[in-house]
Amino acid sequence: MSVERQLFSGAARHEALRRLLLAQDGSTTRTCSAMCGLPVQVMLHHQHRTTDVPRTVAEQLGGTSWLERVTSLVAGGQVLMDNLSYTRLDAVPDWFLRGLDEGAAPIGHLLARLFVQRQPIESEPALEAGLWKVVGLPDARASRAYRIVTPEGPLMLIFEVFRGGLVPQAEPVLG
Numbered sequence: 001m002s003v004e005r006q007l008f009s010g011a012a013r014h015e016a017l018r019r020l021l022l023a024q025d026g027s028t029t030r031t032c033s034a035m036c037g038l039p040v041q042v043m044l045h046h047q048h049r050t051t052d053v054p055r056t057v058a059e060q061l062g063g064t065s066w067l068e069r070v071t072s073l074v075a076g077g078q079v080l081m082d083n084l085s086y087t088r089l090d091a092v093p094d095w096f097l098r099g100l101d102e103g104a105a106p107i108g109h110l111l112a113r114l115f116v117q118r119q120p121i122e123s124e125p126a127l128e129a130g131l132w133k134v135v136g137l138p139d140a141r142a143s144r145a146y147r148i149v150t151p152e153g154p155l156m157l158i159f160e161v162f163r164g165g166l167v168p169q170a171e172p173v174l175g
Contacts, residue, residue: 003043003072005079005135006164008142014167021162022144025118028081028160029073029109035166038075045070045134047100053086054126060147061154063088067100070134078165084131085158092155116155120146127159139163 008018024031033040047069057066067087073080087100099110123145132138139161148156 003074003077003079004165005072005082005137007137007139008162008164009167010141017167018142018162021166022142027109032073032075032080032166036075036078036080040073040075040080043072043074043079045072049089054124054130056121056124056127056145057086057157060121060157061086061088061091063090065089067092067097068130069100070131072135075165079135079163080165081160081162082131082135083158083160084127084134085156087156088154091150091153115151117149118146119149120144121157123159127157131159131161137163 008014021028021031029040047067049065050068051065053066053068067085067089069085069087070083071085072082087097089097096110123143127145128138128140128143142163143159143161145157145159147154148158
């Protein structure tokens with residue numbers, strides 16, 4: 001699938017939208033789909049089980065093995081956002097892990113079946129580098145990190161960046 005990836009707009013007229021996206025606490029997949037008015041597809045770049053994670057992941061989630069996943073949400077040939085997630089393997093329900101292993105479902109759709117809370121966390125360069133080395137185009141202004149917590153404890157850590165595909169394109173001025 002060929003897609004275009006752009007930095008999130010730095011234009012002052014898009015500042016409120018950037019702040020809103022970084023502050024929203026629901027499904028980013030549903031938000032992206034509603035904003036662009038198109039179905040959103042998941043582009044899976046890589047997914048593997050690992051015991052080697054950035055310090056923040058181990059500190060925030062606990063556990064000894066995780067599922068690392070890098071995805072992009074795309075619509076209309078544009079990247080809407082890029083995501084790096086770590087899922088604590090000893091804390092995840094089997095059906096949830098099966099859904100991730102299939103690679104087609106957005107995490108938000110799977111999380112909808114769980115009682116979860118999103119907790120913002122401080123990111124760190126080692127975590128961010130895991131996303132940038134796969135998708136490129138670093139953008140600290142439009143990035144955030146948070147963990148997903150269930151009543152049983154921490155489940156996931158997500159680092160995500162919103163992309164220019166979410167910014168409404170200016171209508172051409174006809175003379």
